[in-house]
Amino acid sequence: MALPRTTATDLPAPGEAELLGRLLSLYDEEARVYTRVLELSRRQGEAVRQGAPFGEIRRLLEQKKGCLELVARLERGEASTKREWEARRGTMSAAGRARLRAALDRVGGLIEGIIHCEEQNDRELLAATGVS
Numbered sequence: 001m002a003l004p005r006t007t008a009t010d011l012p013a014p015g016e017a018e019l020l021g022r023l024l025s026l027y028d029e030e031a032r033v034y035t036r037v038l039e040l041s042r043r044q045g046e047a048v049r050q051g052a053p054f055g056e057i058r059r060l061l062e063q064k065k066g067c068l069e070l071v072a073r074l075e076r077g078e079a080s081t082k083r084e085w086e087a088r089r090g091t092m093s094a095a096g097r098a099r100l101r102a103a104l105d106r107v108g109g110l111i112e113g114i115i116h117c118e119e120q121n122d123r124e125l126l127a128a129t130g131v132s
Contacts, residue, residue, distance in 0.1 A: 019085055020096045026078045027103035030071055034110035037067045041117040048124045 044060040075082075089097065 016088075016092050016096050019081060019088070020092070020100065022078060022081045023085060023100055024103050026074060026081070027100075027107050029074055030107050031103075031110060033067050033071050033074075034107060034114060037064050038110060038114050038117060040064045040067070041114055041121060045117060045121045045124060048121060048128055051128070 040060050040063050044057060044064075047057050047060065085092070085100075
């Protein structure tokens with residue numbers, strides 16, 4: 001039985017494991033934070049639908065703001081890692097690129113969910129306040 005051939009793009013580039021590990025860790029943490037933001041956005045919508053006091057809605061907004069500030073700090077903390085990946089991505093293995101793409105797709109899906117929820121929240125808040 002012949003062993004499958006590997007190409008240079010199948011093999012990890014030197015230093016890829018560490019670089020990829022840092023980025024995957026970053027995007028896992030961002031996914032955790034964005035999951036929290038989505039949960040808070042959903043709670044905000046429910047609060048608006050139930051006619052909750054403005055103070056409760058404001059508290060949820062402040063929590064979301066804190067989460068988004070955390071994401072910004074995480075991004076700043078790994079800016080050099082992201083620049084290094086961009087500079088070296090053509091030499092990275094196909095498997096490494098695929099793992100990173102999957103992590104980014106997960107984060108992107110959460111962001112899309114948040115945007116959709118926020119748009120709905122805006123419509124409901126406008127309807128509840130009678131503003132058009």
